[in-house]
Amino acid sequence: MKERKIRIFVCLMFVCGVLITFVDMDMFKRPFTQLHNLTFQQEQVLGRRYLSEHDLLLSTIHNHPKFANANTSRIYLKHYQPSYSLGEQIKVQIDLFDRDGNRKSTGGDHLRVWMEDPKTSASVCGEVFDHNDGSYTGVFKATWAGQAVIRVFIATRREELALYYRIFKQYSSIWTAYADFKKKPLSETSRCSANQPSISKTNEWCNFTTQNDGFPWFCKKTNLPCDTWTKSYTGPTNFKLDTSDKDILTWSGKDPAPDTLPMALNVSIKKVGKSSLLTPPDISCNNLPAKVTWQQKSPNGYFHNNKWHSLMCHDTLPRTIDTYRQCLKGRTLWLHGDSTSAQFKTALHSFLRFPSHADAHVPVIDKDPLHNFSVSWHAHELPFYHGARHYPRYSNQAQHIMMDRLPNTTKDIVVLYLYVHFTLVHPGEFRRHVRRLVPSAKNLLARAPNVTLAVRGPHAYFRGTQSLISYWGLIYSDIWHEEFAPLHDKIVYLDFWDLTMAKRSRKVHPRMDTVHQMVRSMMSLLCFRK
Numbered sequence: 001m002k003e004r005k006i007r008i009f010v011c012l013m014f015v016c017g018v019l020i021t022f023v024d025m026d027m028f029k030r031p032f033t034q035l036h037n038l039t040f041q042q043e044q045v046l047g048r049r050y051l052s053e054h055d056l057l058l059s060t061i062h063n064h065p066k067f068a069n070a071n072t073s074r075i076y077l078k079h080y081q082p083s084y085s086l087g088e089q090i091k092v093q094i095d096l097f098d099r100d101g102n103r104k105s106t107g108g109d110h111l112r113v114w115m116e117d118p119k120t121s122a123s124v125c126g127e128v129f130d131h132n133d134g135s136y137t138g139v140f141k142a143t144w145a146g147q148a149v150i151r152v153f154i155a156t157r158r159e160e161l162a163l164y165y166r167i168f169k170q171y172s173s174i175w176t177a178y179a180d181f182k183k184k185p186l187s188e189t190s191r192c193s194a195n196q197p198s199i200s201k202t203n204e205w206c207n208f209t210t211q212n213d214g215f216p217w218f219c220k221k222t223n224l225p226c227d228t229w230t231k232s233y234t235g236p237t238n239f240k241l242d243t244s245d246k247d248i249l250t251w252s253g254k255d256p257a258p259d260t261l262p263m264a265l266n267v268s269i270k271k272v273g274k275s276s277l278l279t280p281p282d283i284s285c286n287n288l289p290a291k292v293t294w295q296q297k298s299p300n301g302y303f304h305n306n307k308w309h310s311l312m313c314h315d316t317l318p319r320t321i322d323t324y325r326q327c328l329k330g331r332t333l334w335l336h337g338d339s340t341s342a343q344f345k346t347a348l349h350s351f352l353r354f355p356s357h358a359d360a361h362v363p364v365i366d367k368d369p370l371h372n373f374s375v376s377w378h379a380h381e382l383p384f385y386h387g388a389r390h391y392p393r394y395s396n397q398a399q400h401i402m403m404d405r406l407p408n409t410t411k412d413i414v415v416l417y418l419y420v421h422f423t424l425v426h427p428g429e430f431r432r433h434v435r436r437l438v439p440s441a442k443n444l445l446a447r448a449p450n451v452t453l454a455v456r457g458p459h460a461y462f463r464g465t466q467s468l469i470s471y472w473g474l475i476y477s478d479i480w481h482e483e484f485a486p487l488h489d490k491i492v493y494l495d496f497w498d499l500t501m502a503k504r505s506r507k508v509h510p511r512m513d514t515v516h517q518m519v520r521s522m523m524s525l526l527c528f529r530k
Helices: 002-029 040-046 053-058 158-171 199-204 243-248 321-328 339-352 399-405 420-424 427-447 472-483 497-502 512-526
Strands: 068-077 089-098 110-117 122-125 127-130 135-141 146-156 176-183 186-193 205-207 218-220 229-235 265-270 301-304 307-310 331-334 364-368 373-377 413-416 452-456 492-494
Touching: 053 158, 068 146, 068 265, 089 110, 089 146, 110 127, 110 135, 110 497, 122 497, 135 146, 158 243, 199 205, 301 497, 307 512, 321 339, 321 373, 321 512, 339 364, 339 373, 339 512, 399 413, 399 427, 413 427, 413 512, 420 427, 420 472, 427 452, 427 472, 452 512, 492 512, 497 512
Parallel strands: 331 373, 331 413, 413 452, 452 492
Antiparallel strands: 068 089, 089 135, 110 122, 110 146, 122 301, 127 135, 146 265, 176 186, 176 229, 186 218, 205 218, 301 307, 364 373
């Protein structure tokens, strides 16, 4: 009897172990979390911020007349009042209708909302919550006294998102990466993917996981040996899609004007005492605890007179060349990632007036020997879509490799950043790459006490190059927050979502005047931290 009980106990423990393993693996595969800035109870009341993976998989792609239409959709105040007070919350409801005036009965369309006053160059973003019935709640904070108009933009429709997700599942990516193989006098090209091929076909693929710093990367074998891989580039993608689906894939590059609701709301905002602008807590940005940067509620700032006003902290860093040089003295500022992180480097070169040797996606470290500092840029690991230009293999490097190579004595500033290129692949791939950064970041912080480490979150944009949509940035932000949770008290989170929602950017690459505001915000948080 005793032996039987022992056998039963062992079997139960085995089953529990299998179940735990299964759950852990399932969590890794499921990238959608809805954690950032919302408790579960708040989400239930306000609505969701983005579609679940389950909803995307089950979504039907309707014909064109049933899509949400800006001209027929409506916006109105949840609770009308003649004016609001500075700092007060403003709630609006948005109801979506199709082209024929039929009310949408399901949610999932991604909306952007903002409030602006062109006369004072003031603007602030709002948060949108989806009630899954064709109605949405927009939440704003009155950040300046005066007049304002609230506007709505249909950024990405549910059917569009469902099509992208179907392509992720079927084709691995929206764009196609290629590899060049060369052994004189022969040269050949093949397509590549981060997806592991089926076990029965592994002999048909070159496994470049080791060469891609430990991240899966496979290229179709050619007549040349795998070790003759020399360069990578992006080429044409041929999906087996019908005419309607092909048309949907062009939407992300279209003019945003027709998708902005012509209906808008005018609101009046009163001063509180003598205050006409909302102010942040009485703490300088370089003294703001790192943990607080991960906990900010939207909006974390607003524009007034074309200047970004943080609601997290006071920007006390003088915006002078000497101050920036003193901050960077004896250090390298690592701005690795993609071309939108290279924009930060461009902005710094412009402000600090030292030569840049940047050449598109070619790695570069530019030094200012007179003032003893450097700024480095390097393209992140594959998947990275280089465009038509063919880049050597050394052009890409994982950011954990860069951290692992820093000496224990480093005083450098490291800004971790992954974003735009990952919007072309399944969000689970983004989580895989973010997760790998964590142990290297932990190790670096433990052995190099003088290093300054930051994570730069996603930025928002209206429309970009075909199929590059910033909707996935909502999910990516939650992934950063979740994976880096053990390090929130040691790493600064640079949140530019609200800034780029308030100062609307149509393209993937923000305007350089916006980038300068982002760089100023970054420097105020990272320079002279205590």
